[in-house]
Amino acid sequence: MTEEIRALSLTDVKDPPSGAGQDPEKRRQILAGAREVFFERGFDAASMGDIARAAGVSKGTLYVYFEDKVDLFGSLVISECDETAERLFVLDASEPDLEAALMKLGVSFLEAMLRPCHVATVRTVIAIAEKFPAIGLRFLEAGPNSGTRRLSAFLRAKVEQGVLDIDDTDAAASQFLSLSKDTILAPVLFGAAATIQPQQMEQVVRRAVTLFMKVYGVHR
Numbered sequence: 244m245t246e247e248i249r250a251l252s253l254t255d256v257k258d259p260p261s262g263a264g265q266d267p268e269k270r271r272q273i274l275a276g277a278r279e280v281f282f283e284r285g286f287d288a289a290s291m292g293d294i295a296r297a298a299g300v301s302k303g304t305l306y307v308y309f310e311d312k313v314d315l316f317g318s319l320v321i322s323e324c325d326e327t328a329e330r331l332f333v334l335d336a337s338e339p340d341l342e343a344a345l346m347k348l349g350v351s352f353l354e355a356m357l358r359p360c361h362v363a364t365v366r367t368v369i370a371i372a373e374k375f376p377a378i379g380l381r382f383l384e385a386g387p388n389s390g391t392r393r394l395s396a397f398l399r400a401k402v403e404q405g406v407l408d409i410d411d412t413d414a415a416a417s418q419f420l421s422l423s424k425d426t427i428l429a430p431v432l433f434g435a436a437a438t439i440q441p442q443q444m445e446q447v448v449r450r451a452v453t454l455f456m457k458v459y460g461v462h463r
Contacts, residue, residue, distance in 0.1 A: 269304070272300065273300060273304070273305060273315075274318065274322050275298065276294050276295070276296075276297035276298025276299065277289075277294045277315050278319060280294045280297050281294075281319065281367065282360060282363045286312075286316060286367050286370070286371050287371075289312065291306075294315065313375050313377070313378065316367075316378060317377060320364060320368065320378065320382045320385065320386075324382065324385035324386040325389075327355050327361070327386075328385075328386075328393060330355070331351050332348070334396075334397035336400035341456075341460075342456060345451075345452045345455065345456075346452050348423075349419070349423035349448035349452065352390070352420060352423055353427060353444050353447070353448060354444070356424055356427075356431075357428070357431055362432060362436070366432060387420075390416075390420060391416045391417045391420065394420065395412040395415070396412075398415055399412045406460070407459045407460060407461060408459060409459050415455075419455050422450070422451035423447065423451045425447060426447060427447055
């Protein structure tokens with residue numbers, strides 16, 4: 244096996260062969276080791292050997308589950324995004340207090356965006372996306388696009404209930420999530436996390452909810 248790294252297109256991402264690399268626990272074990280190494284050393288400095296040692300598996304086992312370092316990092320990105328989405332975007336369409344639901348989602352979303360591991364992931368993806376565009380596309384699809392789709396489904400239900408008046412719920416969902424991290428995420432990405440206070444986060448999300456309801460709320 245070699246550690247040659249190539250840029251993958253989305254069509255290059257294939258499921259592992261039948262009977263190989265199918266143990267979910269082993270896959271989680273490898274991803275845990277990869278997370279430790281990538282976030283400690285960065286993408287370029289991390290090697291498959293380092294990851295194998297951190298995961299407690301042989302280097303050959305890594306290649307049973309992942310084609311190369313690019314594929315492994317891309318899979319880690321998807322895993323991190325899926326975990327975040329499953330935890331955050333649990334929205335009950337029967338919830339009568341829409342503003343409270345949006346407030347809770349916005350704060351939780353912002354807290355997740357500011358987790359050190361998420362910030363490290365975003366920084367790494369940005370750093371390597373030009374060289375490995377498939378990584379950027381994987382992150383975009385599993386992260387921002389996935390969250391937008393989940394929130395959009397909730398908003399469509401509220402439109403059907405007559406609570407909201409929205410023509411394009413995908414666009415509205417994206418707008419709300421963007422408003423919720425406005426003035427917060429960029430400073431954190433550029434190293435100013437210590438300047439962000441909890442009350443500031445709540446104020447930003449509350450403003451996002453207020454603006455969103457003014458534009459899309461049905462006023463009876």
